[in-house]
Amino acid sequence: MASQQSESIALSPVGQEIQQYTKAMADIPDIRKERITQIQAALKKGTYAISSQDLADKLIQEISNHPPAPSSSSA
Secondary structure (H helix, E strand, O other): OOOOOOOOOOOOOOHHHHHHHHHHHHOOHHHHHHHHHHHHHHHHOOOOOOOOHHHHHHHHHHHHOOOOOOOOOOO
């Protein structure tokens, strides 16, 4: 009879953490595809409405998170 050899692999703590995150990401449902499909359908029907207040709030938030680079031109 042939003997069976078994090898074990031990992951480092970082490797174990990466493995946990990978599994967690796989379990997250892909809701963006569903949302994209809903928005596309609304656009085709002409029923997609955007709140101007929400849009302004998001723009301000985005600008606040990413301030413009200083200008290189001198006055």
